Amino acid sequence: MTKNAKIVIVLLLLVVVIAVIPLLFIHDSEFGGADGAAEDAITAINPNYVAWAEPILEPPGGETESLLFCLQAGLGASVFGYGFGYLVARKKYKKKDEK
Amino acid sequence: MTRTKTERRIFSLGVILAFVFGTATISNAMHIMEGYLPLNYCIIWGAVCIPFLVAGFFSIKKTLAKHRKTMLILVMAGAYAFVLSALKIPSVTGSSSHPTGTGLGAILFGPSAMAIIGIIVLLFQAILLAHGGLTTLGANTFSMAIAGPFVSYAIYKLCRSVKLPKSVGVFLAACLGDLFTYCVTAVQLAMAHPSEVGGFRASLIEFLGIFAMTQVPLALIEGLVAVVVMLGLESYAKPELTELGYMEV
Numbered sequence: 107m108t109k110n111a112k113i114v115i116v117l118l119l120l121v122v123v124i125a126v127i128p129l130l131f132i133h134d135s136e137f138g139g140a141d142g143a144a145e146d147a148i149t150a151i152n153p154n155y156v157a158w159a160e161p162i163l164e165p166p167g168g169e170t171e172s173l174l175f176c177l178q179a180g181l182g183a184s185v186f187g188y189g190f191g192y193l194v195a196r197k198k199y200k201k202k203d204e205k
Numbered sequence: 206m207t208r209t210k211t212e213r214r215i216f217s218l219g220v221i222l223a224f225v226f227g228t229a230t231i232s233n234a235m236h237i238m239e240g241y242l243p244l245n246y247c248i249i250w251g252a253v254c255i256p257f258l259v260a261g262f263f264s265i266k267k268t269l270a271k272h273r274k275t276m277l278i279l280v281m282a283g284a285y286a287f288v289l290s291a292l293k294i295p296s297v298t299g300s301s302s303h304p305t306g307t308g309l310g311a312i313l314f315g316p317s318a319m320a321i322i323g324i325i326v327l328l329f330q331a332i333l334l335a336h337g338g339l340t341t342l343g344a345n346t347f348s349m350a351i352a353g354p355f356v357s358y359a360i361y362k363l364c365r366s367v368k369l370p371k372s373v374g375v376f377l378a379a380c381l382g383d384l385f386t387y388c389v390t391a392v393q394l395a396m397a398h399p400s401e402v403g404g405f406r407a408s409l410i411e412f413l414g415i416f417a418m419t420q421v422p423l424a425l426i427e428g429l430v431a432v433v434v435m436l437g438l439e440s441y442a443k444p445e446l447t448e449l450g451y452m453e454v
Contacts (some may be wrong), residue, residue, distance in 0.1 A: 110436050117429045124422050124429075128295045135299035140419045143300055144394060147411050148241055151400045157240030161335030174333065175291055182287035189281040194439035 207306035236345045237394060239331070239338025240382035244364045246397045251343030254320070257351045261320035268314060272360035272448040275314075280437070283322045285434065291324060294426065296419045305386050308379030309434060315447050323350020348389035357382030375435045380428030387416040 128137070148155055165171040242250075269276060289306030296302055305321045324346045330336045337345045357378040364374030391412035400407040438446060446452050 110440060114433050114436055117433050121426050121429050122243050122369035124426050125294050128297045128299070128422070132295075132297070132299050137293075137295040137299060137301040139293070140300045140302045140415050142311075143415045144412065145238060145241065147415060148394070148398050151408055151411070151427040155241075157238070157400065158244070158339060159240035161239045161338060162332055164335040179288055179291040182284045182291065186281050186288060189277050189284070190437065190441065192277065193438075197441050 224256075231383055236327070236330070236337030236349075237341040237390060239335070239340055241338075242341045242344055242397050244340075247340050249343075250347050250393065254324075254343050254346045254351060257403045258318055258324065258346075261317040264315055265321055268318065268449075272445075275445045275448055276443045277429075278442060278449070279310075279314060279318075283311060283325075286319075286322055286326055287395055289427065289430070291331075294423055295387070296393070296422050298415075298419045300415075300419050302387075302416075302419045302423055304423050304430070305349050305353055305383050306426065306427070307350060307354045307386075308357035308382040309375075309431045310377060311313045311357040311382065312378055312431075312435075313446070313451060314357040316351075316354040319349045319354035320346065323354070344393050345390075348386050348393065352389045353382040353386035356385040372432045372435065376432050378426040378428075379431035380424045382421055383424040383427040384417065387420040388413065391416045 165174060265279070268279070286306035286309075289304040291303070293301040293303050307323055310322060311319045324342070327337055327345050327349065328340060331339050331342055331345075331431035360381050361374045364377055365371070391409060394412045395405050395409035398408055399405045403453070439452075443452065
C-alpha cells in the first residue's frame with residue numbers, strides 16, 4: 107500500500123459518503139432531475155410560455171433511457187480503463203527493461 | 206516500433222469515435238431543455254460560443270501537433286467527461302444532478318480545448334437523448350464547455366501561483382468549475398425568464414436554488430474524483446504530463 111493508494115481509497119470512500127447522505131436523510135423524494143424542477147419554475151414565472159421546440163428523438167420510456175445511460179457510462183469507462191491499463195503496463199515493463 | 210504506435214493511436218481514435226457516435230447521455234439536470242429558451246437568446250449564446258470553439262479547435266490541433274504522445278490522455282479526458290456526465294447522483298435538495306467532468310481536461314489541455322470536447326458530448330445528448338436540445342445548444346455549450354472549464358483553469362493557475370499543493374488546486378478547480386457551470390445555467394434561465402414580480406433577481410434566486418444548491422455536494426464529489434484521477438496519472442503518465450507542462454510548476 108503506497109501512500110497514494112491510501113489517499114485514493116480515503117477519497118473514494120468520501121465520495122460514496124457524500125452520495126449516500128441525501129438518500130439516508132431524505133425519504134419522501136424520488137430524486138428527480140433538477141431540470142424538471144426548472145421547467146416547473148419557468149411555468150410558474152411565466153404561465154404563458156410555451157416550449158417552442160421539441161426534442162428530435164425521445165426515448166420511449168425509462169428502461170430505454172437507462173439502457174442508453176449504461177451504454178454511455180460503460181463505453182466511457184472502457185475507453186478510460188483501456189488508457190489507464192496501457193499506462194500502468196508501460197510503466198511496469200519499462201522498469202523491467204531497465205533491470 | 207513507430208508503426209505499432211501509430212496503429213495504437215489510430216485504434217484509440219477509432220474507439221473514441223465509435224463511442225462518441227454510439228452514445229449519448231441522459232442527463233436530467235444539466236441542461237436547459239429544448240425549447241425553453243426564447244429564440245433571440247439561443248442565437249446570442251450560440252454566437253458567443255463561436256470564437257471559443259474556433260480557439261478550441263486550434264488549441265487541440267496545436268497540442269497534438271507538438272505532443273503526439275498526449276493523444277491518449279486527451280482521449281481519456283474526453284472519456285472521463287462522458288462517464289461523469291452519465292452519473293446522476295442524489296443531492297441534498299431531493300433532486301438529482303450530475304458532475305460535468307470538464308475540469309480535469311481544462312487543467313491538462315487548457316480551457317478552450319474543452320469547448321470542443323464539451324460540445325461533442327452536448328450534441329449527442331441533444332440529438333439522441335432528448336436532453337438539453339439543439340435550440341439550447343449554444344447556451345448549454347457556454348455554461349458547461351466554456352464557462353466551467355475557464356473557471357477551473359483560472360482557479361488551478363491561481364492555486365499554483367500561491368504555492369498550494371497540486372492536489373488542492375485540482376480539487377478546488379474541478380469543484381468550483383462544476384458549481385460555476387450550474388450558476389451560469391441559472392443566470393441564463395433568469396435572463397430569459399425574468400419574474401413578473403422582482404424581475405431578473407427574483408428569477409435568479411429561484412433558479413440558483415434549483416441548480417446551484419443541488420450541485421453543491423456533486424461539486425465536492427467532482428473535485429475528489431478529479432484528484433483521484435490526477436494522482437493516478439501522476440504515477441503512470443509522467444512523460445505525458447511533463448509534456449503538457451503539468452509537472453513543472
